[in-house]
Amino acid sequence: MTAHTVAPDTAHEAQEGWEDIDDLVRRRVPGQSLEAPFYTSEEVYERDLDVVFGRNWIFVAAAAEIPEPGDFVTVEVGAWSVILVRDDDEQVQAFHNVCRHRGSRLLPERQGSVGNIVCPYHRWTYGVDGKLMFAESQPPTFDKSCFSLRPVHVRNLVGLVFICLAQDAPEDFDAVAEVIEPHLRPYELDKAKVAVTYDLAEAGNWKLVMENNRECYHCDGHPELITAYFPLFAYEAEDITPRLKPLYDRYVKAADALAKVRADHGLPLRDHRELDTRQVGFQLSHLPLDGEGKSFAANGAAVCSKLLGSVKDAAFGDLSLHMQPNSWFHLLSDHAVVFSVLPTSTGTSTLRTTWLVHPDAVEGVDYDLDALTLVWRATNDQDRALVAETQVGCTNPGYVPGPYSMVEDDVEAFVNWYVTRLREAIA
Structure with missing residues (x-):
């Protein structure tokens, strides 16, 4: 890695007098954190909702949250509300949560199950495929086929559900899915079950939550995590300090062992990093864990006795996946943790975390819920304080x-991806 060029502070003397968002975007200095209005301006927040969350694929749920036909979850993104529902063919559908009659919200609940979707106002009734089935007191010329629920683009990537609110969704999702799917397939997340989901209110702009996630420069502040997780993400051999050398030597040995296990499972051995070189930016790394190498527990011990999917070896490391703009994932032999960040105001956001286990795993028998969630509950709370x-x-x-360090390249990549989307909107 190479250090980024740092511009003098005089380049930012106009910080308090910025004229508009386009001006901020044009003068952004690569290798440095964003100017304050990107995190504090209501105008920038509204632009983020439109350009980032309104025009790109965003992760919103695990398919395991809606396992049976009729099961649904609702997702709030700015002013948008979206219904994700499993249809009678067991496919995941997505619709705007708005009745086609006079606009009433259809499903106010976060999660539930329905036979049909019935508007609480005038009882217009829709199937789980979105088609209008019943609307009372309409003229003979009324054509129900013209009033189906408005669909939202949706993709189920081997159990991870993404939506795009734009009329035309970015076309490179298929190319990215083709790369990612072989890595995800052994875990069979589409057959997993939800152990628990919880939302954490963050007192920070959504970008600060994402930037915090995209680096391990601060990982010494996560004592529960680094008992198993090597705090070396994005480090190269030349970045290793004398303090980190013993840890790095263990990492190299564990990585060699994991490569053999991956080969035995017939998995692709190449990792991928395209965080800011395409619209559906992503990074995929299969990383070793410290100690026993099995899971996120002290010394890398397992937290669930049933392995996910077709995984055969408990020491299967951590498949780490980052997706721009709002999600990251950790897949282990015995469970998976999926994260999404959604903005709620200029200075607040919600971090949703979901733990997935084998469909036959029984709480209190195969896993203890407190032990399963301990590491990431603690880590999320520590990060919440840093973001605030x-x-x-x-x-x-x-x-x-300020300047990014040599091990914050993924923060720079996230910010560059974000700024590129704003530049495209200006153009």
């Missing part, structure tokens, strides 16, 4: 963008 302090710092008139 950064949000406060960005509102301080003394804040000016």
Whole structure:
């Protein structure tokens, strides 16, 4: 890795006097954090909802959250509300949560199960395929086929559900899915079950939550995590300091062992990093774990006795997947953890975390829920505090963008992906 060029502070003397978002985007300095208005301006927040969340594929749920026909979840993205529902053919469908009659919200609940989708206002009734089935007191010329629920683009990537709210969705999702699917397939997430889901309110702009996730420069602040997780993400051999050398030597040995296990499972051995070189930006790395190498517990011990899918070896490391703009995933031999970030205001966001286990795993028999969730509940809470302090710092008139370190390339890639989307919108 190479250090980024750092522009002098004088390049940001106009920070308090920015004129518009386009001006901010044009003067963004690569290798440095964003200017304060990107995190504090209501105008930028509205642009983010439109350009980022309104025009790109975003991760919204695990398919395991809607396992049976008629099961649904609703997702709130800014002013949008979307229904994800399993249809009678067991496919995941997505519709705007708006009645075609006079606009009433159809399903106010976060999650549930329906036979049909019935509007609570005037009882217009839709099938789980979105087709209008019943509308009382209509004239003979009324054509029900013209009033199906408005669909939303949806893709079920081996158990991970993405939507795109735009009329025309980015076309490179298929190419990315083709790369990712072989890595995900052994875990059979589409057959897994939800152990638990919880939402964490973040007192920070959604971008700060994502930037915090995209680096391990701060991982010493996660004592529960680094008992199993090597805090070396994005490090290269030349980045290793004397303090990290013993840890790095263990990492190399564990990585060699994991490569043999991956080969035995017939998995692709190549990792992928296209975080800012395409619209559906992603990174996929199959990483070793410390100690026993099995799961996120002390010394890498297992937390569930049943292995996911067709995984045969408990020491299967951590398949780490990042997807722009709002998600990351950790898949292990015995469970998976999926994360999504959704904006709720200029300075707040929601982090949703879901733990998935084998469909036959029984709580209290095959796993203990507290042990299963301990590491990421603690890590999320520690990160929540870091994000909140950064949000406060960005509102301080003394804040000016600072340089990224040599091990924060993925933060730079996230910010570059984001700024590129804004530039495209300007064009």
